[in-house]
Structures are given as structure tokens and as C-alpha cells.
Amino acid sequence: MLHLRLITPAEKTDDVVRLIEKTVGATHLVVMPGAARHPAGDVVMCDVAREAGDELIGALRKLDLDKTGSIAVENIDLSLSERADKAEDDAPGEGVDAVIWEHLTDATHEESTLSITYLAFLTLATMIAACGVVLDNAILIVGAMAVGPEFGPLAALSTAIVQRHPRLAVRSLIALLVGFAVAMAVTVGFTWFMDAVDLFHKSDLEGDRPNTAFVYAPDAFSFVVAVLAGIAGTLSLTSAKSGALVGVAISVTTVPAAANAAVALAYGDMSQTVGSTDQLLLNLLGIVLAGTLTLLFQKWLWRKRR
CATH class of the missing domain: 3.30.70 (Alpha-Beta Plaits)
Structure with a gap:
């Protein structure tokens, strides 16, 4: 009620x-x-x-x-x-x-705001993931996924497309582009610092990484998982079951891919930089596409039932 x-x-x-x-x-x-x-x-x-x-x-x-x-x-x-x-x-x-569309629009509008807090969480998540990819530590990768706030702007972008809300769409795109740009730039500097104090080594990035190599090697499963996570996340928002969002956050490799791209860029490894960027873009596309289609289906289904 x-x-x-x-x-x-x-x-x-x-x-x-x-x-x-x-x-x-x-x-x-x-x-x-x-x-x-x-x-x-x-x-x-x-x-x-x-x-x-x-x-x-x-x-x-x-x-x-x-x-x-x-x-x-x-x-x-x-x-x-x-x-x-x-x-x-x-x-x-x-x-x-x-689906309470007014509530969804209002909630995603707040989540897509390019605020200091949003930038801080995204930057910290990317730095944590950077430690995870260098150490090949899956636990740190999962933790970074959970900290990252990027699903908010992605959900807002899907909502803006369905509701034909151009201002919300622009706001969401700015939050995503500026947020990841700032987070990756800071992580490049963080990598140089960690290398200077002998905590990061280029050999760790380019060596065998059985637990984290997937973040710079996108494949069909990357897109499939992103689509499934986008559907689950959208259903979580529209049904007010926010507990499922944690599972969604640790299902996609947006933040780890951004972190790996930043670390690889700091060391001049363009192969991993390009691969990680492709992984990031593939995940972002899959989530937005799935979120948009899910909202359109919910809208159609509800109208049909009524």
C-alpha cells in the first residue's frame, strides 16, 4: 500500500x-x-x-x-x-x-546526480579494483563492484529513454562519462604512486592472472551477463526490492574494467587498456539495453492487464 x-x-x-x-x-x-x-x-x-x-x-x-x-x-x-x-x-x-513511474523517475534522477559523493564512491571503487587486478585478488574485485555506484546513472538513462526525458538522459550521460573519466584519471595517478613506493609492479599486471584476466578479455558472456544483470537491477528498482541490487552490482565488470584500463594505461600497456575499455563499454551497453527493454515490457504488460 x-x-x-x-x-x-x-x-x-x-x-x-x-x-x-x-x-x-x-x-x-x-x-x-x-x-x-x-x-x-x-x-x-x-x-x-x-x-x-x-x-x-x-x-x-x-x-x-x-x-x-x-x-x-x-x-x-x-x-x-x-x-x-x-x-x-x-x-x-x-x-x-x-511500476510507479513518478517514483522511478525521481529516484533515478537523484541517483544520476554528478555529486562529490558519487565521484568519491566511484573513484574509491576503481582504486580498490586496481589493487585487485594487480594482486589478482578476486575478493577485492567483488568488493569494488559492490562499492561502485554506476548502476544509478545507467538505470536513470534507461528510464529517460522510456519516459522520453531528455534532461534526465543528459544528466545520466554526464554522470557516467565524467564519473569514469575522473575515477580512471585518479587511478592512473594512484598507480604511479603505488609503483613509486614499490607496491605495484608492471610484472604483476602482465603476469598470469587466473582470477582477474577476464576484465580485459571481453567475450559473448560479458554481454550476456550484463544484459541479465540489467534486467535484474531494473526489476529490483521497479518492485522496490533494493536488496537485489547488491547482487546486480557484483555481476558486472564495469568498475574492474575501468580500473584495469587505468592501471594498464599507467604502465603503457595499450593492449590491456583497449581490451578493458571494450569490456567496460560492452557492459554499459548491455545494462542500458536490458534496462530499457525491461521497462518497455513492464509498461506494455501493465497497460494490457489494465
């Missing part, structure tokens, strides 16, 4: 109430006339089944409530109510399959 808290101008309250009352899956309607102060207006609250939430939110936006008042949406973790149970039963479809 979702909880909606609305601030409505007094002249629109009746329209909002009628809309909620007509929505199958909405219940627990509360109206508090004149309760809002900034902006001034009435406060309307209700609970709605997740599968009916996107339709109701869209209808409220058509009333310009997001401009003249306020629409706040929260997830309800526990609701002990026969009316709520009936509302969920009456609403078409299953809540776990429903």
Missing part, C-alpha cells in the same frame, strides 16, 4: 476527493479543510494499493496539484485494516508488478 498526503487549493479539493473516491484500490480517505499553511489549502490523505498508485498520481498531476499544491507519497510497511485488504484485492494486477 501507498500513503498519499496532498495539499490542495480549496477550490480543487472537491475534484481531488471525487477522483480518489472513484479510484479502485483507494481507501482511508481523510480531508482536513484549511489545515495547510504553506502553501495554504486543505490537506487530503488516503491510502491506495500500489497497483492503482501510478494511475491516481497521474490523474492528480493532470489537476496540476504538483504545481498548485503538493503530492507526497510514502510506502506503508504495515497496514492492519480490512478496508486496505479489500482495496488491494479490488485493484487490478499485483502490487509487486506495478
Whole structure:
């Protein structure tokens, strides 16, 4: 269930109430006339089944409530109510399959912001992965994958394509391009420093690396895994099951490939630099393609069910 808290101008309250009352899956309607102060207006609250939430939110936006008042949406973790149970039963479809597009757009917009924190996490993840490729340590590689925040902009890019949101697409591309460029540049400097203090050696990079050689040797499986991870990650976001994102993060080799490219570039090994870059681009393409197709399928399936 979702909880909606609305601030409505007094002249629109009746329209909002009628809309909620007509929505199958909405219940627990509360109206508090004149309760809002900034902006001034009435406060309307209700609970709605997740599968009916996107339709109701869209209808409220058509009333310009997001401009003249306020629409706040929260997830309800526990609701002990026969009316709520009936509302969920009456609403078409299953809540776990429903996509709240406004929530998805807002969440991915935040995740695709080129912030200091985003750059720090991506840079640290790439530096950790650099240690992993030089030491041929799979544990460090997995840890770096989990730390990397790059799935946020990738999911935002898929959402922007499906929702035809060019600003979000540009924002996501900037976060990806600038983020990886900064992370790899810092990792090149980090490699030179580690080499200067005799902790990194070129021979380690070019020697046998049974645990990490895959990061600079892209193949068909690289693309297949990226596509599968993109599907899983998108489903995780749209169904609010964020726990699966950790598994998605450690399924793709974006950060390790960027790290290997940076270390190889620092040592002048262009063969590994090119191979790692190809691996990085292949994974990015697979995730975006899979995310976009998954969202399009979810959109089509939900419309068909309704």
C-alpha cells in the first residue's frame, strides 16, 4: 500500500476527493479543510494499493496539484485494516508488478546526480579494483563492484529513454562519462604512486592472472551477463526490492574494467587498456539495453492487464 498526503487549493479539493473516491484500490480517505499553511489549502490523505498508485498520481498531476499544491507519497510497511485488504484485492494486477513511474523517475534522477559523493564512491571503487587486478585478488574485485555506484546513472538513462526525458538522459550521460573519466584519471595517478613506493609492479599486471584476466578479455558472456544483470537491477528498482541490487552490482565488470584500463594505461600497456575499455563499454551497453527493454515490457504488460 501507498500513503498519499496532498495539499490542495480549496477550490480543487472537491475534484481531488471525487477522483480518489472513484479510484479502485483507494481507501482511508481523510480531508482536513484549511489545515495547510504553506502553501495554504486543505490537506487530503488516503491510502491506495500500489497497483492503482501510478494511475491516481497521474490523474492528480493532470489537476496540476504538483504545481498548485503538493503530492507526497510514502510506502506503508504495515497496514492492519480490512478496508486496505479489500482495496488491494479490488485493484487490478499485483502490487509487486506495478511500476510507479513518478517514483522511478525521481529516484533515478537523484541517483544520476554528478555529486562529490558519487565521484568519491566511484573513484574509491576503481582504486580498490586496481589493487585487485594487480594482486589478482578476486575478493577485492567483488568488493569494488559492490562499492561502485554506476548502476544509478545507467538505470536513470534507461528510464529517460522510456519516459522520453531528455534532461534526465543528459544528466545520466554526464554522470557516467565524467564519473569514469575522473575515477580512471585518479587511478592512473594512484598507480604511479603505488609503483613509486614499490607496491605495484608492471610484472604483476602482465603476469598470469587466473582470477582477474577476464576484465580485459571481453567475450559473448560479458554481454550476456550484463544484459541479465540489467534486467535484474531494473526489476529490483521497479518492485522496490533494493536488496537485489547488491547482487546486480557484483555481476558486472564495469568498475574492474575501468580500473584495469587505468592501471594498464599507467604502465603503457595499450593492449590491456583497449581490451578493458571494450569490456567496460560492452557492459554499459548491455545494462542500458536490458534496462530499457525491461521497462518497455513492464509498461506494455501493465497497460494490457489494465
